[in-house]
Amino acid sequence: MKNDAQASVILADSQFLITDAMQLLLKAEGYRLLGVAKYVFELEKLLQAEVPDLLISDYATVDYEGIDAFKSMMQRFPGMTIMVLTNQLIKADLLGLSKLGIKHIVCKTIDRDELLMALRLAIKGRKFFSEEVMEVMMDEQKRKVSNMEQVQLTHTETEIVKMIAEGLTTKLIATTKNISFHTVMTHRKNIFKKLGVSSSSELIMYAIRSGWIDNIEYYI
Structure with a gap:
């Protein structure tokens, strides 16, 4: 995959505070921002114009029809990495995303340095779940191990x-x-x-x- 400075990104999130902050961060770090989408139809237009190296999206704020929407995108655009950036830390959803093959799930409360690391790892194809996400996902495994x-x-x-x-x-x-x-x-x-x-x-x-x-x- 391309290095950080060459990597192209699309943001899909309906919360303008998030998209504005992310745009500033991505541009400052040298990423090539292809566009921002608040709705699925806007995202589709952007994807048809150019498939990014990385899609950063919140399944909870964009009008997806459930997390299976990511499965469809992964099948249609196999070369695109998806990072889920969300505050909806629902165990069933997080486990579902992981089982779909989403390897990058980050909580919106993440600090700047950790987010930059998550972006670099995503571009390199390395897995990254933020600490809050891992705690929620591992709760089920904790129960299994203790029992x-x-x-x-x-x-x-x-x-x-x-x-x-x-x-x-x-x-x-x-x-x-x-x-x-x-x-x-x-x-x-x-x-x-x-x-x-x-x-x-x-x-x-x-x-x-x-x-x-x-x-x-x-x-x-």
Whole structure:
């Protein structure tokens, strides 16, 4: 993906205080702002004109028809990264966004330095959930961990969990560990079964809550 100075951005949010502040910040940091949308039809026009490297949007303030609207955009514009910037920290919605494949969810109370870091990581394709978002999302995993006996993973399984948290694909994990793709898939299935999780996001949250992975490693 392009570096920060070359990255193009579209803002989609109906709160003018947010869009005005974000416009100033993005321009000051050298991002190329393609436009601002308050409504879905305005966003569609901007996307038809030019697909940005990064879409920053709040699903709660723009008139989307639920979070599935992001799924449609991800399918139509696979090269576009989506960052959700919101104050609606509803667990079901956040988990739903994560399961859709949204890898960047940030609370609007985030400070300037952390927001700039989130932008840089998004442009680089690295995952980032702000601390408030992670706390809400991990609440469910906290309950699961407290209600079941601590599960023991093998050394290899623990390494694979860390690689998944770093965003490595199954193919890259296989190459890094010099094992077959099929072997990695078998390890993944065993890990998911042991922990009772069904997605990589759930796996990472479980691992953080259990202390297997430092949450700072996951953010950065």
